[in-house]
Amino acid sequence: MSHFIQYLIHLGTPRRFYHFCGKLFPWFMGFSFIAMAYGLIGGLFLAPADYQQGDGFRIIYVHVPCAFLSMFIYMTMVIFSTIFLIWRIKLADLIAYSIAPVGAVFTLCALLTGSIWGKPMWGTWWIWDARLTSELILLFLYLGYLGLYQAITEKKLAARMCAILAVVGAIDIPIIHYSVYWWNTLHQGATISQWGKPAIDMTMLKPLLSMITGFALYTMAISCIRIRTEILQRDFKLKWVNVLVKKINERH
Amino acid sequence: MILNVKRLACYKGNKYLFRDLNFSVSPGQLLLIQGQNGSGKSSLLKILAGLSVPEKGKVYWGSDTIWKQRDKYCNQMSFLGHKEGMKRNLTPIENIRDLLIMAELPTHEEKMKQILAAVQLQAHAHYPCYQLSQGQRRKVALCALLVKQKPLWLLDEPFTALDKESIYHLQQRFIEHLRQNGMIVIASHTALDFIDLNDMITIVLG
Amino acid sequence: MLKVFCRCFFSDLYVVFRSTREWLSPVLFFMIFVALFGIGLGFDGQQLIQISPMIIWVAFLLTSLFTTESIFRADLEEGILEQLALSPYPLWWLLLAKSFAFWIASSLPLMLLMPFVGIMMQLPVKEIILLVVTLFLGSPAITMVGVLGATLTITLPRSGIFLGILLLPLYVPILILGQSAIINLFSQTLPLFQIALLGAISLLCITLIPHAAAAALKTAMNE
Numbered sequence: 001m002s003h004f005i006q007y008l009i010h011l012g013t014p015r016r017f018y019h020f021c022g023k024l025f026p027w028f029m030g031f032s033f034i035a036m037a038y039g040l041i042g043g044l045f046l047a048p049a050d051y052q053q054g055d056g057f058r059i060i061y062v063h064v065p066c067a068f069l070s071m072f073i074y075m076t077m078v079i080f081s082t083i084f085l086i087w088r089i090k091l092a093d094l095i096a097y098s099i100a101p102v103g104a105v106f107t108l109c110a111l112l113t114g115s116i117w118g119k120p121m122w123g124t125w126w127i128w129d130a131r132l133t134s135e136l137i138l139l140f141l142y143l144g145y146l147g148l149y150q151a152i153t154e155k156k157l158a159a160r161m162c163a164i165l166a167v168v169g170a171i172d173i174p175i176i177h178y179s180v181y182w183w184n185t186l187h188q189g190a191t192i193s194q195w196g197k198p199a200i201d202m203t204m205l206k207p208l209l210s211m212i213t214g215f216a217l218y219t220m221a222i223s224c225i226r227i228r229t230e231i232l233q234r235d236f237k238l239k240w241v242n243v244l245v246k247k248i249n250e251r252h
Numbered sequence: 253m254i255l256n257v258k259r260l261a262c263y264k265g266n267k268y269l270f271r272d273l274n275f276s277v278s279p280g281q282l283l284l285i286q287g288q289n290g291s292g293k294s295s296l297l298k299i300l301a302g303l304s305v306p307e308k309g310k311v312y313w314g315s316d317t318i319w320k321q322r323d324k325y326c327n328q329m330s331f332l333g334h335k336e337g338m339k340r341n342l343t344p345i346e347n348i349r350d351l352l353i354m355a356e357l358p359t360h361e362e363k364m365k366q367i368l369a370a371v372q373l374q375a376h377a378h379y380p381c382y383q384l385s386q387g388q389r390r391k392v393a394l395c396a397l398l399v400k401q402k403p404l405w406l407l408d409e410p411f412t413a414l415d416k417e418s419i420y421h422l423q424q425r426f427i428e429h430l431r432q433n434g435m436i437v438i439a440s441h442t443a444l445d446f447i448d449l450n451d452m453i454t455i456v457l458g
Numbered sequence: 459m460l461k462v463f464c465r466c467f468f469s470d471l472y473v474v475f476r477s478t479r480e481w482l483s484p485v486l487f488f489m490i491f492v493a494l495f496g497i498g499l500g501f502d503g504q505q506l507i508q509i510s511p512m513i514i515w516v517a518f519l520l521t522s523l524f525t526t527e528s529i530f531r532a533d534l535e536e537g538i539l540e541q542l543a544l545s546p547y548p549l550w551w552l553l554l555a556k557s558f559a560f561w562i563a564s565s566l567p568l569m570l571l572m573p574f575v576g577i578m579m580q581l582p583v584k585e586i587i588l589l590v591v592t593l594f595l596g597s598p599a600i601t602m603v604g605v606l607g608a609t610l611t612i613t614l615p616r617s618g619i620f621l622g623i624l625l626l627p628l629y630v631p632i633l634i635l636g637q638s639a640i641i642n643l644f645s646q647t648l649p650l651f652q653i654a655l656l657g658a659i660s661l662l663c664i665t666l667i668p669h670a671a672a673a674a675l676k677t678a679m680n681e
Contacts, residue, residue, distance in 0.1 A: 137627045144624045151614050160677045161610045164670060165624065168606070172627050179634045237266065303543060304680050326546040335537025339469065341476040346469075353465040354545055380476070 012091055014231045015240050021224040028221035035214030042207030059117045061208060065215035066110035067131075070138060073103030073219065077145075078170040081163035093159040094234065096166065097149060098226040102219055104142035111135055130181035137176050141169040253314045253328070254278050255300070255404060255435060260309035262295045269295055270457055273309065279403070279433040280451060282426065286441060287457035293439035294334065296457070297408045300437060301331040327355075330402040332410060336393040340382040344368060344392040347381065351396045367395045371418060387413035398425055405429065405436045462547050463555045470559035473532075480528075484521045485567045491517040492575055503580055510579035511589055511640035518568060518593060519600065519629050523622050525564045526604035529556075530612055543679055550668035553675070557605045557668065565597040585640065588649070592639045595656040596632050602663035603628045609674040632659065 011017055043061035077096045084092040114132060115125045126132065145162050152158035235241050260273040269292030277283045285293050298304040300311060302318050302325065311318045318325045338347045345364055352359045368374050371391045373384075381389055390413055397405060411419050423444060426436055430451055438444070444452070474480050495513045499506045533539050542552050569590060576586035607625045611617040639652035 133630075137630060140623055141627050144620075144627070147620060147623065148610065151611075151617075151620065154613065157613060157677060157680075161674060164674060165610060168670075169627060172631070175631045176627065176634075179631045183634050183638045301544060303540065323546040326544055329544070331540070331544050333537055333540055335535065335540070337537040337541040339473050339538060340532065340536065341473045342469070346472070350465060350469045351541070354462055354547075356462070 012089065014091060014094075014235055017091060018228050018231045021228050025221055025224040028217050028224060032214050032217035032221055035210050035217060037214075039207045039209075039211030039214050043204070043211065047204045047207060056117070056120050059113055061211050063110060063113035063117055064208060065212045066106045066113060067135065068212055069215050069219055070103055070107040070110050070135065072216070073099050073106065074138060074141070074166075074170070074173075077103065078166050081166040084159065085163045085167070090159075093163060094230050095223075095227060096163070097159075098230045099219070099223045100142060100145055100149075102222055102226070104139065104146065106215075106219075107135060107139045107142060111139065128180070129184055130177050133180045134173055134177040138173060141165075141173070145169075253403065254312075255437075256312035257300075258310050258312065260296075260299065260311070261307045262292055262299065262304075263307040264292070264295060268307070271308075273455075275453065275455060277435050277437060277453070279435055280430050281435060282430055282444075282452045283435075283437045284444060284452055284454045285437065285439040285457065286454060289441075291457040293441075293457060294408050297331075297333070297406050297437065297439050301329065301406050302326070303331075328402055329404045329406060330397045330400055331406045331408075332393055332397055333408045334412075336386075336389045338381045338389050338392055341380050343378050343380055344373060344384075344395070345377050347392060348396045348399060352399060355400055355402075357400060364395075364399060367399055368392070371395060371421065385413070387415070387418070390414060391418060394422060403434050405434065407436065407438045407440075409440055410438060411440060411442055459547065459551070462545070463551060466542075466552050466555035467559045470556050471563060474559070474563040481563055481567060484525045484564055485571065487524055488517050488521045488568055488571070489575075491520065492579065496578055507580050507582075510576075510581055511585060512637055514572075514575060514579065514589060515593070515633060515636050515640075518597075519633060521568065522564065522597075522600050522604055523625060523629075525560075526608050526625070527617055527621055529560055529605060529608045534612060539675065540679065543676060548672070549675060550672035553605070553671050554664070554668045557601055557664075560605070561598060561601040565593075565601065569594060569597075588640060591653065592636045592656060595653060595660055596636050598660040599632050599656070599663040600629065602660075602667040603632075606667050606671050606674075609671040609678070612675065612678050632656070635659070 011020055039061060044058055047058075049055050049057075077100060080092040080096040083089055084096065111132070114135070118127070119125050145165055148165060149158045149162045152161060232241055232244075255277040257273060257275050261271045262269045273296075275283065285296060287293050295304065299306045300318075302311075302322060305319075313321065313325050313328075337351075338344075339350075342350070345361075345368070348364050348367075349359050365374060365377060368377050371394070373388060373391060373395075376384055376388065381392065384392070390410075394410065397407075410422065414422065429436060492513060495510070496506070499509075530539065533542075543549055545552060572590045572593065573586055576589060581589070603625060607621050607628070610624065611621055614620070635652050635656050639649040639656070
């Protein structure tokens with residue numbers, strides 16, 4: 001365990017993390033393509049059409065990974081923000097800021113694909129149920145985080161304020177989810193939202209899990225690139241960055 | 253109590269404003285911090301007040317750092333920054349009274365009026381501060397400082413917007429305070445014409 | 459300790475109530491908002507009664523948003539926050555006093571107006587009373603959340619509606635609780651659960667948020 005922590009500390013400088021991410025990126029990308037390929041072929045072609053929904057249900061192969069990732073990325077952001085607030089490790093804040101736009105885009109995709117799924121299936125583009133409402137509020141949280149980070153000119157201050165915002169949002173999202181759910185059940189009586197996930201069997205489930213894994217690996221690949229870019233941007237005055245940039249320029 | 257500063261460093265805007273700063277101020281001494289605009293005078297004062305945390309180094313009040321004995325230190329220190337700290341909608345008397353009660357000091361109506369009279373503000377004592385000019389508001393803030401009578405004064409550009417006569421009166425008050433074993437730290441780019449050089453330490457930043 | 463709290467509280471109250479424009483603007487905004495809905499839907503009394511509690515709640519939230527931006531504006535400009543941070547007393551205690559004063563200044567006039575607004579929107583007496591109770595219990599939470607938002611954006615020159623994006627996620631649970639309390643109303647049972655929960659959330663906000671806001675303010679003043 002202590003070896004692992006020592007390794008993490010060793011990795012914790014921006015320069016080493018930059019190279020570490022560089023080494024990981026091709027692996028993440030490669031496995032992500034494999035997983036997504038399996039998921040797409042399995043989901044779009046091999047899985048049988050749904051009893052109730054026909055072929056239209058196949059959009060869950062994009063919608064569910066997007067929704068899952070949007071929450072997963074936010075939770076990761078919150079973990080790194082907490083690490084930053086408690087131990088003041090600047091790399092933690094850098095990682096949180098780098099993955100935030102990815103999460104925001106996934107949230108937007110989840111909302112859009114959810115709408116597209118809803119229209120043919122249940123007749124409306126939108127419904128204010130617990131899941132969609134909390135997904136929308138999550139989008140606002142992402143936008144708020146990014147907006148605040150860019151609006152505050154003093155970057156050290158921005159990092160701390162946004163970390164506080166992320167943590168407060170993390171407490172807020174479950175509260176919203178359950179309060180909307182509770183209010184809907186109260187209001188409509190026993191009819192719970194019909195936009196819940198349908199019961200699902202193995203042939204449909206395996207491609208779905210594969211898609212989720214593929215998206216997750218893709219997120220990590222993209223995060224590697226974003227983290228590398230952010231490290232270069234923040235440390236642009238340091239010598240190792242200048243040496244690196246010179247090397248890249250020489251190659252071209 | 254002596255104010256002691258050891259190896260202080262301040263990092264702002266991607267560079268060190270000052271590094272390895274050491275000095276100490278004893279009772280009866282005045283420290284003058286001089287330097288160009290942007291050389292770190294205000295930053296140093298804010299660190300001494302405990303508003304900012306320095307990159308490196310420690311500030312000692314007596315035997316402990318100011319961060320370990322924050323309440324005690326704040327009780328013995330008065331700070332006047334660039335902004336006056338006066339509420340616009342309240343009158344000078346109300347502002348000073350507020351500051352006294354917040355510092356848990358007794359409020360004597362007469363004493364407050366006297367001090368305001370000393371800076372020619374007794375006519376404005378009962379009018380809201382937004383009717384006063386910047387220099388007058390600064391004078392009110394300085395009055396509050398004088399009434400509070402704390403041992404250590406930290407002043408950032410106290411003479412801005414003051415006329416020559418007020419500057420003279422103010423410096424007389426400084427001398428009085430030093431005689432009563434008080435300590436003053438001033439950041440200013442104007443020289444102190446009226447104070448004896450014997451009790452004065454000067455630091456130039458930048 | 460208590461004396462300092464009271465002094466901070468009363469001082470802030472005087473500052474707000476001295477300037478008529480400051481405490482009157484939110485009230486006027488609220489009235490205009492509600493009046494517009496009343497005018498728009500006035501012809502259909504039944505529909506108006508159905509949705510007027512929600513309109514009033516939303517108007518209350520928007521008015522809070524409107525006033526939140528200016529909680530610390532003047533104080534930051536005048537250097538008062540600096541002096542507060544330098545007090546021997548903990549900053550969160552003084553912030554609590556300020557927030558309390560802000561709550562009285564922003565919510566109390568609206569609460570006093572509520573009976574008249576309720577009559578304007580054709581609500582029966584029982585609904586009006588419940589509306590006042592839920593708003594009274596929910597407004598401390600709304601104020602404290604606003605204070606947190608204001609401290610996070612304190613260094614921004616004109617945060618404007620951006621503050622709305624930050625505060626919307628935090629307002630939503632309070633809004634939902636308040637609405638559900640009033641919707642239940644038309645079914646004769648007292649919404650004790652919602653009222654208790656609103657009170658609990660308000661208490662939680664009052665105890666926790668001053669500390670977070672004080673930490674954020676200290677960091678902001680460090681720069």
